[in-house]
Amino acid sequence: MARKLPRKFYSRNDTVEVARDLLGKLLVIPSAEGRRVSGVIVETEAYLGVEDRGAHSYGGRRTARNEIMYGRAGHVYVFFVYGMYYQFNVVTGAVGTPHAILIRGLEPVEGVDAMRQRRGAKARKDRDLTSGPGKLAIAMDIDRSMNGADLLGKDVWIENYREIPAESITSGPRIGIDYAGDDALKPWRFWIEGNIYVSRG
DNA sequence: GGAATGATTCTCT
DNA sequence: GAGAATCATTCCG
Numbered sequence: 001m002a003r004k005l006p007r008k009f010y011s012r013n014d015t016v017e018v019a020r021d022l023l024g025k026l027l028v029i030p031s032a033e034g035r036r037v038s039g040v041i042v043e044t045e046a047y048l049g050v051e052d053r054g055a056h057s058y059g060g061r062r063t064a065r066n067e068i069m070y071g072r073a074g075h076v077y078v079f080f081v082y083g084m085y086y087q088f089n090v091v092t093g094a095v096g097t098p099h100a101i102l103i104r105g106l107e108p109v110e111g112v113d114a115m116r117q118r119r120g121a122k123a124r125k126d127r128d129l130t131s132g133p134g135k136l137a138i139a140m141d142i143d144r145s146m147n148g149a150d151l152l153g154k155d156v157w158i159e160n161y162r163e164i165p166a167e168s169i170t171s172g173p174r175i176g177i178d179y180a181g182d183d184a185l186k187p188w189r190f191w192i193e194g195n196i197y198v199s200r201g
Numbered sequence: 202g203g204a205a206t207g208a209t210t211c212t213c214t
Numbered sequence: 215g216a217g218a219a220t221c222a223t224t225c226c227g
Contacts, residue, residue, distance in 0.1 A: 045219070054219070065212060082220050083209030089219085102219060122222070134220045144211095176219050199220095205225080214216085 002026065002159035004152055010073035015092045015099040019046040020190050022090070023169060026161035027106060029140050030154075037111030037140060039130055040161055041103055043191040043198045045174045047089075049098035054180035057098030068148050069098035076156060078137075078147040085134030088142050090151065090158075104175075104189070106130040107197040108139070109161075115139035132199040168193050175200065 005025065012018055028038040047055040049069070056066040056079070068077045069091055077089040077100050093099035108115055108129055115129045119139050123129045130136040137143075151157050171187040178184055191198040 047219075056219080061213095063213070079219080080211055081218050083211070083218085085220050087219060104219090132220070174219075179218090203226090206223085208221090208223105210218100212216105212218090 002161060004157045004159060005074075007072075007074045007152060010090060010092050010151070011094065013093070015048055015101065016046045016188055018090075018092050019044040019101045019188065020169060020171075022101060022103075022158070023190055023192055024162040024164035026109065026159045027103065027140070027156075028110075028159060029142070029156045031111060031114055031141070035111055035114070037114050038109045039106030039136070039140070039197075040109060041105070041158075042107050042195040043103075043105030044189070045102040045104055046188040046190075047100050047102065048188070049093070049100075052180075052186075053183040054174060054177035054186075055098070055100070060098075062098070066098065069100050070096055071148075074151045076146055076149040076151065078142060078144055080144065081134075086137040086142050086144070087133050088137055088140070088146075102133060103136065104133045104199050105191065105195070105197045106136045106140070107195060114141075127196045131197045164192055 022041050022044050025041050049057045057069050073092050075091045088103050089100040130139045170193045171190050174189045
């Protein structure tokens with residue numbers, strides 16, 4: 001079984017590089033019964049803190065909600081949007097540097113039946129299970145109680161799993177942040193070309 | 202197949 | 215009191 005990624009994987013200076021490197025890694029969140037539920041990360045978005053108008057921490061904004069972004073790399077940042085959905089992020093960068101990476105798409109690997117159960121009738125096809133940040137949060141049973149969890153702990157972690165050739169990795173503008181002006185156009189979204197669990201494209 | 206729209210509640214001003 | 219790092223449904227062609 002693969003080892004958990006070490007703290008230094010997340011604490012590198014270049015958050016955009018970490019976002020790209022997360023593609024092909026395995027996100028594991030054991031179920032309440034202790035069974036492994038996991039999926040390959042196929043889509044990510046980098047949020048670069050103070051200088052990024054799309055980030056919650058733009059301009060150094062520091063609130064109860066985004067406090068975890070300022071903490072140590074390798075922790076989980078979960079927030080709630082649109083009155084219905086949770087978003088799962090990985091904190092990166094040094095302490096005091098509010099960078100994070102949003103996980104936007106997963107390819108289910110283990111515990112697929114549990115994911116189907118959590119998603120219910122809305123997931124008509126398996127690709128509906130985890131092809132988007134709100135959907136994968138439901139399938140992986142992610143909610144606010146996971147905010148601040150350590151990725152080197154036992155509730156949630158990320159393992160090496162699959163090597164993705166550089167030519168299969170594509171980048172483009174991020175999604176759902178039109179209010180961010182020019183920063184919305186920055187190519188800080190990464191995905192595995194052709195994978196059906198990518199949220200769009 | 203694609204575009205428009207309503208859902209629903211937390212968070213910050 | 216407004217707006218949000220989204221999704222599912224509905225309508226149209």
